[in-house]
Amino acid sequence: MTEQRIGIIDIGSNSIRLVVCERTSNGAHRVIDGSKRAARLSEQLNDDGALPDDILNELVDMINHFRLICAHHKTGLIRAVATAAIRNSTNRNHILSRIREETGLEIELISGEEEAGYGFLGMINTMSVTDGFLIDIGGGSTEVSLFRDRRLVQAFSFPFGCVSLTRQFAKNGMLSDAQLADLEQLVEQAVNRLPWLKQTPGLPLVGVGGTVRSLGKMQQAYIKYPFESTHNYPIEGQAADELFELLRQLPLNKRKNMPGLSKDRVDIIVPGLAILRTIYRAVGASNYIICGAGLRDGLFFSTRFPDQPRLDDVTMYSVNNLAALHPEAPMQHTTHVNRIVLQLTELLYAGKPSKDQAALFIDIASTLHRIGASIDYYDYKKHTFYLMINSRLNGLSHRELLICSLIASYKSKNRTKQIAAPYKPLLSEDDLALIYKLGMLLQLAIALDRSETQVIGKLIAEESEGKLHLRAVRASGSLAVERKEVESQADDFRKLWGLTPVLHEH
16 A cells, blocks of 8 residues: 555434544554544434435535545545445435535445454454454444454444433433343344354453443443553453443433543443443443554554554554554664663573563564654653653553553663552552563663764673673774773662672673
8 A cells, every 4th residue: 555644434213423544654653633523323313214304415515524534635545434324225326326426435344253353453453352252332233253363254234223222222322121121032032043152151251332332331430440541451240230220220410420420421321331241241241341453443544554454562562553643763773772782581481480471561662762752852751651652552451551561761770660559440559560670771781882883793691600790702893981881880770670780701
């Protein structure tokens, strides 16, 4: 693909969204614009199942508005898809031809199975989960998929969603016990027609889409969770049930004040969560995991990388993408530090069960440790922490992201304790001990290229008699700067590692 910018328009049953993705000159990808409009298309179908002309006029205006935003960004390609509301409308051919005539855009009407496939791709390219069920509750349809070993095994699209079932069972957004029982019966009967949904209990139910994201935001606000992202956020079944009952009892005027719930979901959230809980119970899931990616992300990956849209290594793709977004960090220095610190980790963790985990954390932290310099060199560690913690580094849990960010921005034990304090519930004492040790190890690796000239061509490291001997086998110049830097860190390093680092010229 040669396009530098791609616009993706998702004409959903509940909302219509635009996202504009850019490929930078360094090969990194990022979202540079986005817009969302509530549409409730599946609510607007008339008694004949057709979308009335006045609603279609609004839809055409909205798509033209999105097209102008794309034109403003000089977007090379716009990919527009429509899902259940238009798929299920009796006048869909008329809708698609009107949009084509009045906007110049060819809309892809994707099937329920294709929708599930793109949703799966968006999820699997942003999470490290191996096996599970995936659910996407839209306004007019609900896609459920089974994946094993990171591959899609089965997928089905149910012809109901949070908007259509609100219309059927909860016209005013309130769901009585009897209405809830009727809704659950409808969903259970649909599930029972697909035996594969009940054959693998004990797997997580990964949720994408607005209903599940709202659940994550509300749950985090309810328990005062210290981390802002809902992506890769786990929720126990019982916690979701408690929140559901709390919401169901609240009248709409009070429900709209619920922290984490957007005002355009106040009436449809309870029927949406009722679908979610019923399918959760039916598949015998172990817990929920919220996924912040989904259909639009899947469309991006399939458009940008048509030959191989599924990523092999979600985490390192994401890490390298973030590094490429901050080209101010000196690439040769960062690569050199990364190589040295991985060599030292290999030596100091040899034979220890935590070796692989330590190597992953230090690999990520050393690759990203200088990105904060893109804001301000003088306090770049503080900015590195902020950038990492607020970037979606995919494939990592919130705890793992926090650990990597604290290692990358490490200056001293006390300073790290201060930065980590607001996130205390996420970190154990063992986690902090690991952060201190790996943070100090990264500082030593940075010291070994303090001149940023890669003066040490090859390093031999060995432990003996309480010392960590570092021998520069191939040095292309004076090691005076590096030696002084290593000496200044020796005491702090010894306190954490029980070893005094000494740099020798071979």
